[in-house]
Amino acid sequence: MKKTIAILTFVFLAFMVNAQILTPIQWTVDLNDVSPNQKELVFTASIDYGWHLYDQNLPEGGPISTTFNLETLVGAELNGKPIATTNPIVSHDDQFDMDLRWYTNKAVFKQKLTITDPSTFSVTGEVEFMGCDDKQCLPPTRESFSFGKTAAADTKLEEKTPLIQPSNVANEGLSQLTLHPNWWTPVIDQLKAMGDRTTTTTDSSWAFIFFAGFIGGLLALLTPCVWPMIPMTVSFFLKRTKNRKKAIQDALTYGLSIIVIYLVLGLLITGVFGASALNSLATNAIFNILFFLLLVVFAISFFGAFEIILPSSWTNKLDSKADSTTGLVSIFFMAFTLVLVSFSCTGPIIGTLLVQAASMGNTVGPAIGMFGFALALSIPFSLFAIFPNWLQNIPKSGGWLNSVKVVLGFLELALSLKFLSVADLAYGWGLLDRETFVTLWIVIFALLGFYLLGKIRFSHDNETKTISVPRFFMAIISLSFAIYMVPGLWGAPLKAISAFAPPLYTQDFNLYENETHASFTDYEEGMAYAKKVNKPVLIDFSGFGCVNCRKMEAAVWTDPNVKSLLTNDYVLITLLVDDKSKLTKPLLIKENGKERKLRTIGDKWSYLQRSKFGANAQPFYIPLDNEGNPIAPSYAYNEDVKKYIDFLQVGIKNYKDK
Numbered sequence: 001m002k003k004t005i006a007i008l009t010f011v012f013l014a015f016m017v018n019a020q021i022l023t024p025i026q027w028t029v030d031l032n033d034v035s036p037n038q039k040e041l042v043f044t045a046s047i048d049y050g051w052h053l054y055d056q057n058l059p060e061g062g063p064i065s066t067t068f069n070l071e072t073l074v075g076a077e078l079n080g081k082p083i084a085t086t087n088p089i090v091s092h093d094d095q096f097d098m099d100l101r102w103y104t105n106k107a108v109f110k111q112k113l114t115i116t117d118p119s120t121f122s123v124t125g126e127v128e129f130m131g132c133d134d135k136q137c138l139p140p141t142r143e144s145f146s147f148g149k150t151a152a153a154d155t156k157l158e159e160k161t162p163l164i165q166p167s168n169v170a171n172e173g174l175s176q177l178t179l180h181p182n183w184w185t186p187v188i189d190q191l192k193a194m195g196d197r198t199t200t201t202t203d204s205s206w207a208f209i210f211f212a213g214f215i216g217g218l219l220a221l222l223t224p225c226v227w228p229m230i231p232m233t234v235s236f237f238l239k240r241t242k243n244r245k246k247a248i249q250d251a252l253t254y255g256l257s258i259i260v261i262y263l264v265l266g267l268l269i270t271g272v273f274g275a276s277a278l279n280s281l282a283t284n285a286i287f288n289i290l291f292f293l294l295l296v297v298f299a300i301s302f303f304g305a306f307e308i309i310l311p312s313s314w315t316n317k318l319d320s321k322a323d324s325t326t327g328l329v330s331i332f333f334m335a336f337t338l339v340l341v342s343f344s345c346t347g348p349i350i351g352t353l354l355v356q357a358a359s360m361g362n363t364v365g366p367a368i369g370m371f372g373f374a375l376a377l378s379i380p381f382s383l384f385a386i387f388p389n390w391l392q393n394i395p396k397s398g399g400w401l402n403s404v405k406v407v408l409g410f411l412e413l414a415l416s417l418k419f420l421s422v423a424d425l426a427y428g429w430g431l432l433d434r435e436t437f438v439t440l441w442i443v444i445f446a447l448l449g450f451y452l453l454g455k456i457r458f459s460h461d462n463e464t465k466t467i468s469v470p471r472f473f474m475a476i477i478s479l480s481f482a483i484y485m486v487p488g489l490w491g492a493p494l495k496a497i498s499a500f501a502p503p504l505y506t507q508d509f510n511l512y513e514n515e516t517h518a519s520f521t522d523y524e525e526g527m528a529y530a531k532k533v534n535k536p537v538l539i540d541f542s543g544f545g546c547v548n549c550r551k552m553e554a555a556v557w558t559d560p561n562v563k564s565l566l567t568n569d570y571v572l573i574t575l576l577v578d579d580k581s582k583l584t585k586p587l588l589i590k591e592n593g594k595e596r597k598l599r600t601i602g603d604k605w606s607y608l609q610r611s612k613f614g615a616n617a618q619p620f621y622i623p624l625d626n627e628g629n630p631i632a633p634s635y636a637y638n639e640d641v642k643k644y645i646d647f648l649q650v651g652i653k654n655y656k657d658k
């Protein structure tokens with residue numbers, strides 16, 4: 001077991017290493033001869049695992065489409081438009097409320113050219129694109145290409161374009177760009193000296209999936225399918241040998257077998273479907289409808305309408321194998337018997353867990369979730385075998401297990417609405433807007449509270465004459481939660497259920513007005529104002545297509561203390577890295593040994609984030625003094641309000657101490 005945990009720990013650490021500058025999409029551009037008078041530009045995008053590239057010609061108001069811009073074309077004519085030879089994935093996006101198309105792993109586009117004068121043929125241009133995973137979107141990026149002779153007009157244009165060099169910021173080109181050269185000076189080394197460790201949130205997602213799986217495993221232990229198996233299986237091990245040491249060894253092997261079975265299942269699901277496919281499946285409308293119906297069926301079963309059981313021949317066959325074999329094989333078959341027997345209760349928990357893990361879009365998510373689930377499930381079996389006397393003190397199965405089953409039924413019914421919501425948004429039915437969703441959750445958790453108080457009984461429940469203290473407190477929690485959600489009917493954020501409820505824009509009646517907005521959307525203007533009023537600056541690198549930016553604004557910036565700090569103690573500057581407004585004059589920069597043009601406002605802010613702070617993911621928050629120097633480490637996506645307040649207060653304190 002120690003060896004397995006050590007290996008898993010190594011995997012965790014290996015995957016947690018993540019660089020600030022992300023380059024998940026790499027392009028290669030080739031020029032192929034099709035015939036004597038025809039050529040073909042072939043654009044190939046290699047896409048890192050878990051990331052996707054948006055297709056061409058997406059609807060207005062959505063993310064940045066992949067675009068092929070030809071700046072010069074001499075001695076040839078375009079023959080049609082760029083055509084993708086790879087089929088895109090089509091899925092509805094809740095944030096943009098539209099169907100979007102994207103590519104994973106690899107995408108190939110072809111543009112045909114008809115040659116009119118081979119002696120003067122030349123072509124130059126750029127590919128503009130945007131890469132996203134399930135947690136973040138990178139700013140729009142351009143990749144240049146050129147073939148043949150460089151057009152004279154283009155050469156003259158570049159000679160007139162100001163040059164910005166990160167290694168030498170105090171140059172003539174930069175002086176044309178900014179009011180204060182120091183504002184653009186790189187501060188990456190200063191951030192490192194402060195211990196800045198802002199990275200993506202993958203590691204916290206893994207921790208969440210692990211603990212979600214662990215809690216799911218603990219819940220599974222209380223179900224009528226699993227609980228009776230504890231004394232049965234421990235008794236099986238104790239009667240196999242009189243040697244206590246051997247019995248303990250067998251019990252630990254049994255627990256490890258349970259972990260291995262579930263871990264293999266998680267890895268197998270990822271291996272068969274792939275993390276990207278699982279992520280697409282998790283947002284697919286039809287899949288969400290089917291999963292909604294599955295959870296409703298399980299909930300109805302838990303309420304006592306019918307019993308879901310697997311064919312007895314399956315479990316009988318495995319049980320007989322466990323009795324007839326010896327050694328490790330016998331123990332493994334016993335573990336497999338537990339997995340099958342408990343399926344009717346653990347199935348919904350495992351299914352929900354895998355859907356959540358799949359939405360991470362990486363290879364280890366399902367395996368980590370299943371490891372947490374199996375670890376929680378296996379611990380009691382090992383402990384009861386080591387301390388068999390404990391078996392005398394555990395409650396016997398009976399009416400209380402039926403109550404647990406009904407409580408799980410209520411929870412599954414509430415959770416099923418999340419999956420119906422995804423489908424509803426995809427098809428635009430308008431059946432489950434935010435008010436309807438919140439109303440149903442209020443009713444479900446109120447009914448759960450009344451059930452726990454004994455006011456509601458199902459056919460398989462015993463009459464409740466007295467209420468136990470734990471059950472009474474659970475009823476208080478459930479009824480209080482129902483009351484907590486009532487203000488949501490009028491637009492209150494309801495941060496506790498923001499991950500489940502439909503987006504706020506589906507709310508028909510909204511009285512909530514406590515949003516925080518930036519004072520400036522231009523870096524130089526905001527910095528000049530801050531210097532004038534002697535206040536620190538908080539730079540908010542954001543984007544129109546940044547989902548996590550909206551989450552931070554809804555869950556963190558709406559807090560009164562955060563709003564007060566941002567409004568009164570800072571000059572808040574929001575820089576949108578996907579702003580497509582054209583610059584008055586293109587800027588030529590030198591980055592990583594290559595010259596590139598900044599054409600839009602978003603290009604300019606994206607370059608500022610990369611060159612000055614060494615990061616390119618949003619959201620990204622960095623507090624600065626009036627000279628453009630950091631006064632605290634940066635902050636990325638984390639909805640912990642207290643941590644965000646501490647982050648802001650550290651910046652204010654350091655600014656005053658300077």
